[in-house]
Amino acid sequence: NAGVTQTPKFQVLKTGQSMTLQCAQDMNHEYMSWYRQDPGMGLRLIHYSVGAGITDQGEVPNGYNVSRSTTEDFPLRLLSAAPSQTSVYFCASFRTSGFPNTGELFFGEGSRLTVL
């Protein structure tokens, strides 16, 4: 029972490099999202997706790209890394039991990214 799997767990980049954080879920959840966690800031939503082929911006989308070609996968791309993107990134998928939202957000274990 894998749940939400994120890779890599740790990554060090140099300013200007690009990389992709991978996220996969095996629960057939329609909704997936990316958050970043910074000290004193809590969790901030970067991008989210309500289904394959549909994505939308969250609170802090600048510098990040996403796509959703399958239900299972929701990769987060950093096109040109900056030190301000040093953070812990969490992928989460959503189970709902109807509107309004009564479901549980399932989180991956996180990816710690350092940009030098």
Added chain:
Amino acid sequence: GDSVTQMEGPVTLSEEAFLTINCTYTATGYPSLFWYVQYPGEGLQLLLKATKADDKGSNKGFEATYRKETTSFHLEKGSVQVSDSAVYFCALSSGYSTLTFGKGTMLLVSP
């Protein structure tokens, strides 16, 4: 827009002490409310939830009651353990897919 305000931490308690972590919210409509817990080095896990006014969520000895009149969802536990040391996040959802989180409150419990 929606927002969640939590008391700042860290909250430092001795084992078997009573715990309260305050949470208030601002939202349109009638949101669902959640408490998530994050143990060191892990992702967040749902601790408890409440979906309508006066509902009480409970799990692992923790409780929180959805108070619409005071827009609050305070987390309580009668007797904390060292293993409860973690960061606790209050969150709300007034829509279909995204949650709004508070900044988190660190709890440190000493033996």
